[in-house]
Amino acid sequence: MKIQELPGSPRAILAYWKKALENNTLHHAYALVGGGRDAQRALIRALLVELGIQTNEHFSSHPDVIVLGQNNEGETERITVDDVRLLKNRFSGYATREQGWRVAVLEQAHTMTHEAANALLKILEEPGKKTLFVLCVQTHELLIPTVRSRCHMVYVTQNFSDVGTAPEEKKERELCTAFINGTRTEQWALLETVFKKKGKDGGPDVEKLLHVWEHTTRVAWRQALSQKQRSEARLRGCLEHMQNMRVDFSHHVNPRLLFEQLVINS
Numbered sequence: 001m002k003i004q005e006l007p008g009s010p011r012a013i014l015a016y017w018k019k020a021l022e023n024n025t026l027h028h029a030y031a032l033v034g035g036g037r038d039a040q041r042a043l044i045r046a047l048l049v050e051l052g053i054q055t056n057e058h059f060s061s062h063p064d065v066i067v068l069g070q071n072n073e074g075e076t077e078r079i080t081v082d083d084v085r086l087l088k089n090r091f092s093g094y095a096t097r098e099q100g101w102r103v104a105v106l107e108q109a110h111t112m113t114h115e116a117a118n119a120l121l122k123i124l125e126e127p128g129k130k131t132l133f134v135l136c137v138q139t140h141e142l143l144i145p146t147v148r149s150r151c152h153m154v155y156v157t158q159n160f161s162d163v164g165t166a167p168e169e170k171k172e173r174e175l176c177t178a179f180i181n182g183t184r185t186e187q188w189a190l191l192e193t194v195f196k197k198k199g200k201d202g203g204p205d206v207e208k209l210l211h212v213w214e215h216t217t218r219v220a221w222r223q224a225l226s227q228k229q230r231s232e233a234r235l236r237g238c239l240e241h242m243q244n245m246r247v248d249f250s251h252h253v254n255p256r257l258l259f260e261q262l263v264i265n266s
Helices: 010-022 037-049 079-095 114-125 145-149 168-182 186-194 205-228 233-251 254-266
Strands: 029-033 063-067 102-104 131-135 152-155
Touching: 010 037, 029 037, 037 102, 037 131, 063 079, 063 186, 079 102, 079 114, 114 145, 168 205, 186 254, 233 254
Parallel strands: 029 131, 029 152, 063 102, 102 131
Antiparallel strands: none
């Protein structure tokens, strides 16, 4: 799997979208990958403002914005084929206010059923004028290839200056840095440290841990790539493995096993 890189920090992504709007080259579908749900929502809100749309934090207060994958309280819901059909009917049956944009936001897009994904694919193949789709996932492998191929992939990475300055996240970043630079023996020892920490279910908060570690590794990989360091290939391999870990974790694979495989394959 090759890592596709588009503007990564929230500021760079927004600048990229602004320029696309100015040049009338905004794509009809974007997949926001990684960065955490809060960062993705902040980006969507900023994009909506650029499109002249003001809405609430869950994007549900504007008639030209349709949100799938969450209820009115912002809680995650599975996206069904009926949801996608409703989306198609609303987009095809109503004119937007002042001929503006129609925007569909698919929160947790990986929750789509197979039938829903196929129905969405047909819409993405023939998008209407001034119609924009934003799909949100934490790793691109969670989207089926046919849907992925219709979207511009935007990998959301959060600069340390943007987010992640909480003391606990700093500790996690330091631990990850020690891990990716350590020997195999040191990595096994660090793994023991990770799983001594207690989360809400008695173990580490794996989802948060993967987010911080993936971000930290991506930053290190980019630096190695720009400086043509010999560690670039190894760091790229670690990053790709961490992305696969997200998929496996979503399928309820044992977290300890996932990190042990990371040690073996790093």
